[in-house]
Amino acid sequence: MKRSISLLVGALTRAPLATRVAAGFVGFWLVLAVGGPWVAPHPVGAFVDQDVFSGLSARLWLGSDYLGRDVFSRLLYGARYTVFLGLGAALLAACCGTALALWATLSGGAIDEVISRLMDTLISIPSKILALVLVAACGSSLPLLLLICALTYVPGNFRIARALAMNLAALDFVAAARARGERKFAIALHEVLPNMVHPLLADLGLRFVFVVLLLSGLSFLGLGVQPPYADLGSLVRENISGLTEGAPAILAPALAIAVLTVGTNLLIDALKPEDKR
Amino acid sequence: MSGAKTGKASLWPMLIRRVGSALLTLLLVSMVIFAIAGLLPGDAAQEALGQSATPEQVAALRHEMGLDQPAPVRYAHWLSGMVRGDAGQSLVAGMPVGAIIAERLPNTLMLAGMTAVLAVPLALVMGITAAIRRGTWIDRAINLASLSMVALPEFLVATVGVLIFSVKLMWLPSIAMVSAEASWSDTLRSCALPILSLTVVVVAQMARMTRAAIADQLDRPYVEMARLKGASLSRVVLGHVLPNCLGPIVNAMALSLSYLMGGAIIVETIFNFPGLASLMVNAVTSRDMPLLQACAMIFCSAYLLLMLVADMVALLANPRLRAQ
Numbered sequence: 269m270k271r272s273i274s275l276l277v278g279a280l281t282r283a284p285l286a287t288r289v290a291a292g293f294v295g296f297w298l299v300l301a302v303g304g305p306w307v308a309p310h311p312v313g314a315f316v317d318q319d320v321f322s323g324l325s326a327r328l329w330l331g332s333d334y335l336g337r338d339v340f341s342r343l344l345y346g347a348r349y350t351v352f353l354g355l356g357a358a359l360l361a362a363c364c365g366t367a368l369a370l371w372a373t374l375s376g377g378a379i380d381e382v383i384s385r386l387m388d389t390l391i392s393i394p395s396k397i398l399a400l401v402l403v404a405a406c407g408s409s410l411p412l413l414l415l416i417c418a419l420t421y422v423p424g425n426f427r428i429a430r431a432l433a434m435n436l437a438a439l440d441f442v443a444a445a446r447a448r449g450e451r452k453f454a455i456a457l458h459e460v461l462p463n464m465v466h467p468l469l470a471d472l473g474l475r476f477v478f479v480v481l482l483l484s485g486l487s488f489l490g491l492g493v494q495p496p497y498a499d500l501g502s503l504v505r506e507n508i509s510g511l512t513e514g515a516p517a518i519l520a521p522a523l524a525i526a527v528l529t530v531g532t533n534l535l536i537d538a539l540k541p542e543d544k545r
Numbered sequence: 546m547s548g549a550k551t552g553k554a555s556l557w558p559m560l561i562r563r564v565g566s567a568l569l570t571l572l573l574v575s576m577v578i579f580a581i582a583g584l585l586p587g588d589a590a591q592e593a594l595g596q597s598a599t600p601e602q603v604a605a606l607r608h609e610m611g612l613d614q615p616a617p618v619r620y621a622h623w624l625s626g627m628v629r630g631d632a633g634q635s636l637v638a639g640m641p642v643g644a645i646i647a648e649r650l651p652n653t654l655m656l657a658g659m660t661a662v663l664a665v666p667l668a669l670v671m672g673i674t675a676a677i678r679r680g681t682w683i684d685r686a687i688n689l690a691s692l693s694m695v696a697l698p699e700f701l702v703a704t705v706g707v708l709i710f711s712v713k714l715m716w717l718p719s720i721a722m723v724s725a726e727a728s729w730s731d732t733l734r735s736c737a738l739p740i741l742s743l744t745v746v747v748v749a750q751m752a753r754m755t756r757a758a759i760a761d762q763l764d765r766p767y768v769e770m771a772r773l774k775g776a777s778l779s780r781v782v783l784g785h786v787l788p789n790c791l792g793p794i795v796n797a798m799a800l801s802l803s804y805l806m807g808g809a810i811i812v813e814t815i816f817n818f819p820g821l822a823s824l825m826v827n828a829v830t831s832r833d834m835p836l837l838q839a840c841a842m843i844f845c846s847a848y849l850l851l852m853l854v855a856d857m858v859a860l861l862a863n864p865r866l867r868a869q
Contacts, residue, residue: 389573392852394803396810397825397844404829404837405581477696485811488700489826504700511719514708522701529696537692 279539287538293531297524301351304344310337312345333517334507342503343521349499350525353410353483357417358476364418365425366468370456372426373433384430391423399482403491413492417479424478428471432464473536477529484525500525560857567853574845575627579620582834623838632839637831642839646821650843653820656736656813657805660743665798668748672755672794673782679760687752694749699811703742707815710738720817739816743809747801754797758790792859792866799855803848 305312322332330339372383390398402416436442437460445459486492487501498506503521510518607613614622626633632642675687711719717737762768763786771781787794813823825840827833860866 385573389570389577392570392574392849393577393841393845394848397841400810400825400829401578401581401837401841404832404834405583481696481698484698485700488698488811489814491826491829501698501700504704511704511707512712514712518704519708522698522704525698526696526701529698530693533692533696534689 276539284538287535290531290534290538293527294535297347297351297528297531300344301348304347308338308341308344310341312337312342330520331516333503334509339503339517339520342498343500343524346498346500346503346521347524349410349493349497350480350484350501351528353414353417353493353499354476354480357414357479357483358421358472360414360418361421361475361479362425362468362472365422366429366461366464368422369426369429369433370460371452373430373437374452374456374460383426387423387426391427395420395478395482396485399486400491403486408486408491408494410493410497413483413486417483420482421475421478425468425471425475429464429468432467433460436460436463470536470540473532477532477536480525480529556860559860563853563856563860567849571846571849574849575624575842576620578838578841578845579623582838583616627839627842633835635833635836637833637836642836645824645836646839646843649819649821649824652818653809653813653822656739656743656809656818656820657802659733659736659740660747660805661798661802663740664744664748664751664801667744668751668755668798668801669794671748671752673759673787675752675756676759676763677778677782679763684756687756691749691753694745695753697745699742699746700815702745703738703812703815706738706742736818739812739818742812742815743805746812747804750804751797751801754800755790755794758793758797759786762786762789788862791862792855795858795862796855799851803851 300307319332319336325331330343333339333342368383368387372380393401399416399420402419403413406412406416408416442455442459445455450459483492484499484501484504487499488505490505493499493502495502500521504518504525507515507517507521604613623633630643632646634640635642635645638645671687671691675684678684707719710717718735719738720735759782768781768786771785772778776784809820810822810826812818813820814826817823821840821843825837825844828837828840
């Protein structure tokens with residue numbers, strides 16, 4: 269862990285300007301998501317303006333929304349749902365996908381066959397379609413949304429983790445561990461997993477981007493985070509009538525999502541070790 | 546390996562195997578979708594009759610809708626209906642699902658087709674340019690732009706498009722009207738913004754994968770040989786390199802175009818486009834399961850079909866793949 273952090277810091281200090289800017293934006297959002305409610309100038313549901321869809325001003329930095337509430341404050345509160353649901357779902361998807369991949373690889377035979385076939389099937393359902401069917405069947409409370417987003421991206425992570433694990437499982441040190449009589453679980457945890465952490469972390473970042481896009485897309489359609497909660501996608505949805513006026517209330521949350529996802533994507537690309545030419 | 550002496554002899558069994566495997570996957574997908582839709586806590590009969598219905602009425606409707614039969618029987622019934630093109634009754638509209646979809650499907654196909662016509666050449670030009678000018682500022686700019694575009698939320702692209710082209714400049718309408726009477730130019734004009742938004746969404750991934758495929762080939766000795774013979778760069782790329790990466794490039798195109806299906810959901814909703822994806826969103830909102838299942842199956846079939854076509858093109862373009 270310490271090594272990863274020092275690697276990250278080292279890579280960032282040597283990185284080109286664009287990467288550092290991207291890292292700055294991502295860090296900025298993580299900080300806002302944690303501390304947002306404490307710095308928000310107004311309570312999340314307070315009506316603070318006579319005007320709806322007012323523009324940028326010194327009092328209301330990002331103007332007011334369709335009910336005259338402070339957009340900036342709502343953004344700060346909304347960011348936590350987007351960021352934490354995204355992180356939670358991405359982590360859950362990565363853990364499930366990798367665990368299944370290790371189990372399938374080290375068991376081989378029928379177990380590998382069945383798990384791989386199931387994942388191949390799930391991956392043939394476009395992620396948004398799968399998420400929509402799941403939302404229709406299960407509903408969309410916050411814990412369910414987390415599970416739905418995670419489930420949607422398990423197969424993608426499984427595919428990558430299985431390819432990595434297959435390569436590793438064919439190497440001599442795994443054969444040696446098997447010959448020593450170590451259990452499958454110990455081999456997975458001590459021999460295979462430590463050697464695939466770096467590519468898996470890059471994949472985790474990518475899944476995070478996908479989950480954030482999927483989740484805010486669902487919320488934008490009115491099928492994601494439900495009132496009284498509001499994530500960044502719901503903020504875009506509820507202010508859609510301000511589009512013709514070019515209100516900041518609709519552009520600010522959409523831009524906020526873009527900064528988060530584009531920043532993460534650029535950061536992952538910059539930190540990729542093998543692709544440097 | 547005995548059958549693989551000539552490419553032609555081993556081609557047919559291989560193609561048939563691919564088709565079979567795609568059909569098997571489609572069957573499994575239909576099971577998954579049917580199983581998930583069956584998770585629905587309230588049942589359709591209760592939903593259709595409302596809270597005030599007596600238990601006898603609900604039971605009667607359940608029987609009429611076949612909901613009192615065990616799940617495998619219902620699955621078999623549903624699947625045989627789908628195969629015959631009869632996807633059942635919509636619970637909300639009270640019309641056959643097939644009729645509702647038949648009205649929407651051509652619109653979505655038109656939107657996807659026109660996006661493909663715009664996006665595929667654009668992606669090819671971007672990818673080839675970036676690959677040829679590897680390491681220069683053009684390559685870096687295209688790389689940065691495509692990396693960013695991949696992660697943009699569709700509704701940002703669409704709303705900014707509306708803001709610029711229909712609110713500020715007033716060039717294009719912000720709502721897509723499609724009707725049979727409208728002339729081609731009218732349809733094109735009203736669909737211009739949805740098409741542009743979708744193009745932005747899909748072009749980046751295609752361009753990246755094209756660049757990767759071509760850059761990989763440019764390092765090969767045969768390219769150097771052709772260059773040393775005096776062939777021009779454009780001739781080498783178009784005549785030698787491009788045919789060699791046809792497989793990966795078609796695969797990239799198919800993947801991105803299948804993404805159109807998912808991406809279209811948001812774009813169709815924003816522009817009120819009367820397509821299949823916005824129909825599916827309505828089906829989710831109103832919990833119209835027969836309609837939802839049919840839409841999901843169409844999207845999954847389209848995805849599998851695109852993958853199958855890409856696979857076949859790769860097989861035809863690269864004889865070495867057949868020798869397995």
